[in-house]
Amino acid sequence: AQSVTQPDARVTVSEGASLQLRCKYSYSGTPYLFWYVQYPRQGLQLLLKYYSGDPVVQGVNGFEAEFIKSNSSFHLRKASVHWSDSAVYFCAVSANSNNRIFFGDGTQLVVKP
Amino acid sequence: EAAVTQSPRNKVAVTGGKVTLSCNQTNNHNNMYWYRQDTGHGLRLIHYSYGAGSTEKGDIPDGYKASRPSQENFSLILELATPSQTSVYFCASGDSGDTLYFGAGTRLSVL
Numbered sequence: 001a002q003s004v005t006q007p008d009a010r011v012t013v014s015e016g017a018s019l020q021l022r023c024k025y026s027y028s029g030t031p032y033l034f035w036y037v038q039y040p041r042q043g044l045q046l047l048l049k050y051y052s053g054d055p056v057v058q059g060v061n062g063f064e065a066e067f068i069k070s071n072s073s074f075h076l077r078k079a080s081v082h083w084s085d086s087a088v089y090f091c092a093v094s095a096n097s098n099n100r101i102f103f104g105d106g107t108q109l110v111v112k113p
Numbered sequence: 114e115a116a117v118t119q120s121p122r123n124k125v126a127v128t129g130g131k132v133t134l135s136c137n138q139t140n141n142h143n144n145m146y147w148y149r150q151d152t153g154h155g156l157r158l159i160h161y162s163y164g165a166g167s168t169e170k171g172d173i174p175d176g177y178k179a180s181r182p183s184q185e186n187f188s189l190i191l192e193l194a195t196p197s198q199t200s201v202y203f204c205a206s207g208d209s210g211d212t213l214y215f216g217a218g219t220r221l222s223v224l
Contacts, residue, residue: 043215
């Protein structure tokens with residue numbers, strides 16, 4: 001079965017700094033990978049997804065993620081964060097052969113002014 | 114734009130009472146899901162459905178039932194609510210392995 005590990009429960013960065021949120025997955029086949037964002041008192045929204053092809057995928061608001069198969073990782077990056085990026089970020093993995101999506105526990109991002 | 118609507122948005126229930134959380138999607142997705150979100154646990158899957166008339170147990174189904182009477186509607190039922198079921202509940206819809214679209218959540222307090 002698939003699983004996702006987000007090792008950092010909380011990350012604090014200064015506005016304008018670069019960001020990396022870590023995600024490692026466990027799945028023996030070719031995964032579908034996702035990053036979702038959750039703003040306060042809202043549901044999750046898709047940031048970006050990877051199915052195949054170019055391992056670097058671009059998402060909304062300047063976010064990108066890189067699929068590194070050898071490391072089973074799908075880290076999220078942003079070159080320069082804004083205070084409005086403060087939210088909880090979830091990494092998720094799915095197999096193309098079933099209907100389940102498995103979520104990590106999320107990383108709380110705090111952007112300091 | 115895909116749309117998932119949950120009702121009610123907030124609910125206060127008494128211990129032992131029956132609670133029904135409703136979810137409606139206009140995306141024509143086959144799959145629908147119910148999650149609960151608690152601090153320190155992320156999202157945990159309670160029940161899901163592949164289509165009208167089907168329900169499947171997720172990872173934490175005990176104390177919950179689900180009903181999918183139509184493609185658009187998926188309900189979560191707490192027959193005998195307990196304080197441990199106080200949480201935020203999210204409904205989502207999607208196609209196999211693809212993006213999930215989430216509702217805004219229902220905040221349930223069981224007193």
